[in-house]
Amino acid sequence: MPNSPAKQRSGDGSETPAKGLHLLVAEDHEFQRGMMVQMLENLGAKSIHEAEDGRSALEIIRELGHPFDIIVTDIDMPGMDGMSLIRSLGEASSGAALIITSGLDRSLLDTIETMSAAYGMRLLGTVEKPPTQERFADLISLYWRAKPNPERFKPAREIFSLDEIIEGLQNDQFEPFYQPKIDLKTGRVKGAEALARWRHPRDGIVMPYAFLGLLEENSEISELTWTMLARSARDCQEWRNAGLDLDVAVNLSVKQLADPGISDAITWQVTNQGLEPRHMTLEITESAAMTNVGRVLENLTRLRIKGFGLSIDDYGTGYSSMQQLTRIPFTELKIDQSFVMHAAHQESSRMILESSLDMARKLGVVSVAEGVETRDDLNLVRECGCDLAQGFFIARPMPSTDLPDWVRDYS
Template identity: 40%
Template sequence: MNILLIDDDPLMLKLLARQLAKFGLGDVTACERAHDALVVVEARRGAAELIFCDLQMPEMDGVEFVRQLAHIGFKGGLVLVSGEDERILQAAEKLARAHKLDVLGSLHKPVSPAQLQEILGLFSNRPALVPRAFRKGYGPDELQRGIVGGQMVNHYQPKVAFASGTVMGVETLVRWRHPEDGLVFPDQFIDVAEEYGLIDHLTHAVLTGALEADRRWKAEGLSLGLAVNVSMENLTNLEFPERVERAVAQAGLPVSSLMLEVTESRLMKNRLESLDILTRLRLKRIGLSIDDFGTGHSSLVQLRDIPFSELKIDRGFVHGAHRDASARAIVEASLSMARHLGMTTVAEGVEDRDDWDFLRASGCDLAQGWFVAKPMPAAELPDWIAEWDLRRPSLVGEQS
């Protein structure tokens, strides 16, 4: 593995290189200037698979270096190192992630062998990046053909109870099975659907597919709550509640089993109209979840004005909250507020056992994330549940 170290302190470079050598990693390049490091990275693909970068450097600091890495499309792992205040380090880490860099974490100086071992373990065990067809744009005509042609497929990610480990439901996540590009993820086409007035057709396809899957699960004896994402653009049509109600009735399912997850990624075009629609959905006994709480425009105002029944804490606060004082405070405050409002709480982004243990001890209701399960096709869910039932006693303290 090719490792690149960047620090303006030669002593720190030698210390870190020596520690890496003890782990059997001797293929290390050290640079005292970020400019020199960029030359190394750009010289040839694979010249640096893992980078350790100090934040406080002259000429080009670590934040500027991160921006340049993103600009040249660096695909390796990145570790930020600093003796700065923890919150500054966390801010830099979040910025690097926002640049779509593969950030393994951050280290405080002086770097301890235990810290380094943990980071190296994350690098060697991290899941391979899913190859995403092409990062190309799709036009509205092509997307419309995909929707009409039945190319939209749903995957489902389980939500389980922290207290008992019981599988309580699933979130529906749409994919586009493109005839040329393979499986295309929603971040490549949702904005197009919203911008060109296709979101109602897309949401209908996702909803009817999810209801059909739920009908089959119930026929097999699986009673699960079903969550489907809706866009703020769906909430501009006053007939939307009736359309949802009809779709549920045609599937022969109770409306109470459906939860609509609302992510306010963009401002409401007509707040009065949206409030009308959301209130009527609740009157019809359809659940409402405020998704990605604490980000975007999802805020306390929405909790005050809209009768949400579920609060989903964004993964950006959940993962690693046990060791991040700021994130921990936000998670605990969100849980307390939701309890006082009588809302069910869901932690998104539960990625490891530490996340699970912290959120369970904090009294969160439901867990969702790769530690539990990745999204999967509907046909795979029954077998996964059977495997989960064997695993869950170890997570909730039951005797096997």
């Protein structure tokens, strides 16, 4: 490790926000690093490691072989800077939460916060220099209010081949897990989004990043789509037969929307399970809606006529214009979690959230906030007039058999 060895210090275990946590501080300025370490010690951290730049931080992580709970990093460091460190942590699915410390302009910090979320890092917030112990305490308290979702960071034990994935599909190993959506005005559970999971005979529950990209790249996504549609429709009808007034949302692949026969095929797949199309919402991304526009618009219109709800997913991350959006028969606008998760503490994200909700109201469509991870997030989207919300603070994705009991307990 360059220049100076890693240092480890332990807190006294007192009842403080960082009690029991393993932290890593990456900061090139020795005095400021020492000051931050002292503050974190005072907050009761179980252990604190120090690094003088991003490269040193990565070496510490590799050497120790155990995950850190929170990584505190400066941005402007010689050698490997904080942005490169954040990218490396995200690509490695480190699982650590992140606190950024910097003296940079607030607008630059807002951009870096958005970048961190795009790399899959759970960002607790930023500490503007000079740091204070109170600010660290506030951000660390967020770690406990919404522990990171292990599904988000859990890597597959190995890389699966396309043949293995297709074999899993053929052996009926894929199924939807459901994340509930609640009505923010009534508190009632409105429905759930179906999220694909692979129940692997050796590796357990495998997350979508391990198979979705490969299926998309090789034009083999159709089989998974039909599986998700059929099983989601069947599960939703079973919930309704059991007296639960729930709807279900299913994601559609970009590549399938240009198929001239897709609307009839989807309708058959759903109604064959006994579910009326009006109880299913089909979610598509902004980019999908802007690709091969003629055919996509034809298919979306046919699906809407048949009674399906249509949701534009991850709104705010694409490049669509308002004019294009008004031409598409959407019934729901789903605001991307990268804006929801930071809106309580980041002015630019809050502005995007509020303007998106305002547009949804003017277009007369239902608004959904995804990525609600804390009580602050929930209170804010409710205060801003959002219709529905989903996220880990409400519930994590669960098997279909668990949802009815969860709904009854929530109610």
